[in-house]
Amino acid sequence: MSHYYESAGVESPGTGRLIDFPSRVTIIDEGEPANAIYQIVSGNVMISKLLPDGRRQIFEVLGPGHMFGVTPNGHYDCIAEALTDVRVTAFEKGQVDRSSAFNAQLADVLKIQICALHEHAVLLGRKSAVERVASYILELIEGTSPNEGWVSVRVLMTRSEIADYLGLTLETVSRAFSHLKRDSIIAYERYDGLIRVNIPRLRPLTSTY
Amino acid sequence: MSHYYESAGVESPGTGRLIDFPSRVTIIDEGEPANAIYQIVSGNVMISKLLPDGRRQIFEVLGPGHMFGVTPNGHYDCIAEALTDVRVTAFEKGQVDRSSAFNAQLADVLKIQICALHEHAVLLGRKSAVERVASYILELIEGTSPNEGWVSVRVLMTRSEIADYLGLTLETVSRAFSHLKRDSIIAYERYDGLIRVNIPRLRPLTSTY
């Protein structure tokens, strides 16, 4: 069962309801009846699944504009958890089903998500540990302004979460970070998760075009 | 460049054009301008991506009703290849964009695909070789009538293709099949890819609910 922390029930423009969640809180649980579709206003949300024995796989980390809680049947097929403090718009099932504007926007974000899931499947199925971590760091930077030279970026996920995202163990992730640091491809800053990244040297390690 | 084998350009009911492809032919290539969206009428299509050094990851094997060639930008993000002889309906870009009936159907299949991609990410990131192969065989049976007892199923993909689908090598896939055969969980029939499967004994090996 997930525990819901609601902000004041402010009505958003498009029939949606604004809800706030603090960091690390479960927003939706796998198997719950799918009563709403959520769109992120601010913050980041991790989407994952658990195996019966506790193994976890995180598929994607979504940011503002993205949607989750979409399912082909009546139940959520995965877990959504707040990585940061998050503000979402919740659209009640049935209220938006017939809105073609909503469905058009939904289709757009689903296309982007499928594309990202494809890329992530290549990572999980075919990349080495260092390639995975390099790809992860580069992914953090995507969208950040300058894509050349040294760039600073904040790593919000723990080693354990990164491991569950990359299909590795936390030790292997830690070793890969150490490896990149030793080779001066990344450098740690005053330890609040901030790192500096040498993009031209990192990019070739990802084995991506 | 993919080479297109077209059937007689029969017009399908909904402004789509019917096209036939023989087995193993490339239907769309990554990077090509996305001029059409395809819906499978009959047969199966493998969706994959290649890394620069030739490593391949197959994400999904699609059947009738499913769509491919959907992309958030103007270019295909992955390869589509005929696993069997395939008949598809090709919908030209621009002709269907404003059809809400088409978009509704598109959204429906995208939701199913995302769900499948989630499940596959768990397999790639968190399952052992035998668990992956067991999951693969069970997936072949999904939709086949009786889900209990012994069931016959045809394995259409080569060991190499299965390996690229499961993120393994073909030898590891072969060993996993041999392992399942030795334990009488599957049995080979007169070798045209047909195997018999003991579902009650196979299912626990997949580590899925």
Place this chain on the structure above:
DNA sequence: CGAAGAATTGAGGTTAATCAACGAGGGTGG
């Protein structure tokens, strides 16, 4: 029948997982 491709099996090497110890913050309560 012969050739080419597919599958199987074995031996040995490599990568990442596992098991384990230790250190660095951050919060809590005495």
Place this chain on the structure above:
DNA sequence: CCACCCTCGTTGATTAACCTCAATTCTTCG
């Protein structure tokens, strides 16, 4: 304020799983 605990991260030693290389068999098709 300090001692304690707990989580997180790092690093080392060992193990296990899977990959690589190689040889052989099986299957299909001309």
